[in-house]
Amino acid sequence: MGAAGGGAFLLGDTSPEGVFTPEDFTEEHRMIAEMTEQFVEQEVRPHDDRLEAQDFTLLVGLLRKAGELGLLGADVPEEYGGSGLDKVASTLLTEKLVKAGSFALSHGAHTGIGSLPIVLFGTEEQKRRYVPDLVSGRKLAAYCLTEPSSGSDALGARTTAVLDEAGTHYTLNGTKQFITNAGFADLFIVYAKIDGKQFSAFIVEREYEGVSTGPEEKKMGIKGSSTRALILDNVRVPAENLLGEPGRGHVIAFNILNIGRYKLAAGCVGSSKWALQLAVEYARNRRQFGRPIADFPLLRQKMADVYARIYAAESMVYRTAGLIEGALSGLSGADAADAKQVARAIEEYALECSINKVYASECLDFAADEGVQIHGGYGYIQEYPIERIYRDSRINRIFEGTNEINRLLxxxxxxxxxxxxxxxxxxxxxxxxxxxxxxxxxxxxxxLSEEGIMLQAGKRLFLLAGGTAVSRIPPDRLEQHQEVLASLADMAIAIYAAESAWLRSRKAAGRGDREEGVRLDAARLIVADTLETLEQKAKTVLAATLEGDALRVQLGIVRRLARFEPLNRVEVRRRIAARVVEEGGYVGS
Structure with a gap:
């Protein structure tokens, strides 16, 4: 077992038995997944056209119905009306909601980044006052960080808060942009600078005088969700609605974004599975040249590659959920000291959350794109769900910090x-x-013992490239070498994804279930692809930081570390695809 804590996976080995995998779901986890799927199929999808046309009255009604079923309080302790589920269960709920389309986005914005700031960082009085209504759906929430002039540079916000002489109210002025749920939210988590200096968080109620919203944005995708600007014009906010400590808003903002990133990854896993299912179903029914197109090897290759990436993404998401659950277990944020512990626990796995977000969002884009390609011309027609998945998927690489920003983080x-x-x-x-x-x-x-050796070599490639970059580039100039940093990030992302798939398959090996073979093949394919990626990225970093004999020596080490007998990818992909076509989509949880 390697060193514990966030980022430690890069420095040593991890025991398969110490990692949570989807095969470890309890009966309660599976019941929650089934209940969520039933709610989506019975209550949401029959109204899909109305929801996509922005029938917010219907959307709000469905959110409240979800509250009645306990689907808004998975991450909330029972004492505030929530279900108090573990992070695995709440992650699974997020994954299973995706077929609800834009409803799932509205749900996630409310239960995640909208409610969790109060749940995790609010005072006892704030929790008692607001959280039960958020859990029931009587009140709905929105998260307000982005501004017209500050997106990725969140701390550059221009919204201000000024405390009056009596110390009873803050006056907020400014505009927040691209706010999900803004059209119907009752509460807004707003970030503003006290006296233009101290970046802080506030709970703002819609009914406060001076609160208004702009028109609905006309978007490429996620059309059924509400996206508007929030306008604050001399809004008087009670001093007791300051969330956390003055000047410590970044602690709340960034840790909530960390949670949002891995939850977004869970949604991307669910959407990727849906895209694969639609592609396989279409391919099994579409006949060309006298047989189903699902029989054609090049289309099967696409299905196998999509499956393998989803398998890795799913493995990393639930591995991370298990890590965060372990870190947060027993913490409630009930007082200032506990809130600081909550922040530290979430921040511990900030790196893994960024990795999840990048890999899973790009996995979904890949799955959606290949899904459209398998559909051919029909994939471009709105009648087919894959067309909307393709449009809706694009925002995920921008949400919760762009993938470029996450790569630098x-x-x-x-x-x-x-x-x-x-x-x-x-x-x-x-x-x-x-x-x-x-x-x-x-x-x-x-x-998979050979794949384990390949992963060890891959980690050494990362350390070789990273160590060279750190030794050759002065610390105060590292941020000017974003291309090098991004290559190192790509290496870390690839290692976590491949190792997660490998650990899951190793843990499940020998159980004798029908999926064992496809799990092993998926891990083989992902690890083989990853080693090639690591070799290429290591060469990129070394060539950018060395030259001459020093470069040639290091490149020789890279070639030696990456030298393994090539995997017969054709045969492995054929085996994976055969099982995927037989199953009619994703094979596994």
Missing amino acids: IPDTLLKRAMKGRLPLLETLERLQSELTEPRPEPDGTP
Whole structure:
């Protein structure tokens, strides 16, 4: 077992038994998944056209009905009216809602980034006052961070808050942009700078004088959701509605975004599965040249590649859910000290949350694009659901911090933790040179043992590239080398995805279930593809930071680390695709 904590997966080995996987779902988890799917099929999808046309009266009614069933309070303790479910259950609920389309987005914005700031960081009085209504759906929430002049640069917000002389009210002025649920939300979590300096969070009620919203934005996708600007014109907010401490709004904002990122990844996993299901169903029924197009090897190759990426994304999402559940267990944020512990617990896995967000959103785009391609011309027609999945998927690479910003956060987080002694990165780099001369272990004959050796080599490629970059680029100039940082982030993302798939398959090996073979093949394919990615990215980093003999020596090490017998991808993909076509879509949970 390697070092514990966020980012530690890059520095050592992880035991399969210590990782949560979908095969570990309890009966309660499966009941929640089934109840969520039934709600979507029976209550939401029959009204799909009306919801897509922005019938917000219907949407609000359905959200309240979801509240009656307990589907708005998964992350809320029972004492405030919630279900108090573990993070695995609430993640599973998020995944299973995706066929509800834009309703799922409205639900997620309310239950996640809209409600969790109060649930996790509110005072006891704030929780008692607001959370039960948020859980029931009597009040709906929105999260207001982005501004016309500050998107990724959230701390550059211009919205201001000024405390009056009596100390009873803050006056807020400013505009928030692209606010999901703005058309019908009752509560807004608003970030503003006290006296233009202290970035802070406030609970703002719609009924306060001076609160208004702009017109609905005309969007490429997610058309059924409400997206408007929130306008604050001399809005007097009671001082007791300050959320958290003055000047500490960034702690709330960024940690809520961390939760939002891995929840978004869960939704992307669900949508990817749906896209694959639609593609396979279409391919089995569409006949060309006298047979179903699902029989054609090139289309089967697409299905296999989509399946493998979903398998990796699903594995990483539930691995992360298990990590966050372990970190948050027993914490309620009931007082200031506990709230700080909650923030630390969430921040511990900020790097993994960013990785989840990037990989899963790009997995969904891949699944949607290949789904359209398998549909051919029909994939471009609105009558077919894959067309909307394709349009709706695009926003996920922008939501919760663009993928570019998240890529920059990954190496930045690693280095900051190393500098603070929270992660033994520098010590590991010091040992790397001696480890590079050690002979490569031999496979021991157990399932995926060679892939485990490949992952170890891949981690050394990351450390070699990262260590070279850190040693050659002055710390104060690293941010000017975004291309290098992004390549290192891509390496970390690929390692976490591949290792998650590998750990899951290793853990499940030997159970004898029907899915064992396809799980093993998916892990083989993902690990083989990952090693090639790592080799290419390592060369990119080294070529950007070295030259001459020094570069040639390091490239020689890269070639040696990445030298493995190539996988017969054709045969592996054919086996995966055969099982996917037989199943009619995703094989597994």
